[in-house]
Amino acid sequence: MQAVQPAPRRAPGISFPQLGMLTGERWLVGSHMVVALIALSFGLLLGPFQAFRRAPAFMEAFPQWEMPVFSYYYQALSIHGVMNALYFTTFFIVGFSYFVVQRSLERPLWNVRMAWVAFFSMFIGLGLVLYALLTNQASVLYTFYPPMIAHPSFYIGLVLLVVGTWLVTANILITYRGWRRDHPGERVPLAVYGTIANFVMWTVATVGVAIEILFMLLPASLGWIVNSDPQTARVLFWFFGHPLVYFWLLPAYVSWYTMLPKQTNSRLFSDPLGRIAFLMLMIFSVPVGVHHLFSDPGVSNVMKAVHTVFTFVVVIPSFLTAFNIGAVLERAGRQRGARSPLGWLARQDWGNPVVAAQISGMILFVAGGFSGLIHASLTLNIALHNTAWVVAHFHMTLAGAVILTFMSVLYWMIPLIRGRALWSRRAALAQVYTWLIGMLIFGHGMGAAGIAGSPRRTDMGAAAYVNPEAAFYLNSSAIGGLFLLISSILFFVNMIGTLAFSDQPVQEDAPIGTTGDPSSPLILERWGIWLGVILLLALFAWGPVLVEALDFVQGFTSPFYQPDIPVPLPFE
């Protein structure tokens, strides 16, 4: 007689349509994505013109040329940075994470109303920040270091963004807790694992920037305090700043680990090692931020060395990812008929924009990862800190791997939101490859110009000096910029086309997995333990840095300044 095994108790989940969205889901995810695209349009389209403006050959040909719309270079640069790096990324990531969590767990968000409160908090924040930026009252770049001070609406807008994301974290974690209660002993799907890791990391990290804004910048912009300490501010900012870049990267990894295998008809090599990678990124993103402060006078060499060691450690999860995703692509290539040992590299689905965008992003990420390792090596950093090299690095990572993967997601998600197929696959492919080529040329040019000593964040078109060794590379960067301009236009045309003009039915379904690999250790999901580890590491790695930066005798002594007036505030 056969023993009857009781089926594991599963709460009846919601079933989501594979080629469309539920109404509430469409509104919530769609609103985040549309706002993300609006922010991106501000950020993206201003980028290439900076490359033109920095190219000596271009300025020789058009000596009177200025940045379009925002003639002030640093205003355009501030908009480019804040819109791309802070607002596009955050809106996209929140929308994407809601989608991933609901679909993977097959249950609704814990509190949809709170999700909307978070959305409007971030949205009003975007409006306030845009007001300050567009009226040239916040041309302080996306790092907004004091003693430079912007209009209060800029800081209030940033606070609203951060507060919104904290509500998102709460919503996702409580949704997960509900799932966990209903599914004891099961492993959470990998995509949700990565999403939780991302929001835990983000929430810990934003505490630093929240303190900086609430206790230094916002009160100063309102005239309540007159002094700050720039070294302390930089310490607080970079406590946040490095987890910020992993906050962009982890959703891209979620796509590579959990969606790319489906999109390439392959399967993930190792789910548990994917979890280890996410966990390591979450933990070791915190004790590495001082590698942005290697040239700072107020941070000791010991702490600079400690953060270098951890930076090398945080490279490991990316190498784990390279192996895991490499194996996914190898299987995909072999299924497509590759025979030779490396033939699978060429036999990929290059005609599918969703796949091509992600693989192109990975190609750029190889350059991005190694360039990062180079300038995170504390002595080499002396040659590279604040040069164009740094710009090359994060255009390989953020503007390479991350944004191409986000575009890949948008190429299947916007059709799901709209309920219509992508407007033009061919335009999408052209967009991906012009982006890849443009970004390679741009990255090479900026990297080489940086080695030649060309500074970043500098309006070279108006500069008192031109570095002859850098001139060639600044010119080639501008050619890269031209490719990227074409690519950006193709992207937005396709997005508008999909939202407004497409009339074909959706073809690509949502690549979502709803189960976790039961062989992965459950301890990986003991979030309380890992949060404790993060906090301990933060204390150990940042406590001494902060204590050293703070002046306990005199307190804050540096008055604030408006960026364009060399007279300390408040004016008499």
Place this chain on the structure above:
Amino acid sequence: MHIDELERYWLIAVSVALGAFGAALLASVFIFRVQLPSPVARIDPAEINESAFAEPGLKDMGDNTYAALFVAQMWAFTPGEIRLPKGADVTFFVVSRDISHGFFIEQHNVNLMLLPGQIASATTRFNRPGTYRIICHEFCGPGHQNMVATIIVEDTEQSTAEEAAAE
């Protein structure tokens, strides 16, 4: 937890590579003596004029070594130009009077953040005659791209010969 054999080899290879990078870093610090900026002292920006920085410039310390004091402010360095003999060992001490600036000397591994409240310092040797710019590489407002100073390294033997020829 199962880890595939190939993946184990991969992890070992990665660890070895990272270890080699780390060893190279140690060598750069302890064998090649590359020095990072490290804390020197604090200075209240309001008291710069009551300090040694009231008169910035080059101080000859003898034996072809120099101390160079610079003050950075929106949007200039003081002094705007210094002249050095070939082979000079120079220790720079730099402060900011107002907001954050940068201090980057072309081709000479001097790369400092200048933060109000902190004295930044670095040492380098000028072996090759020529003109080198000090560039502010930290955004400091609309005049940022014009914030440069000059270091002229003179070939002393050549200039002595020229002086002799002139006589």
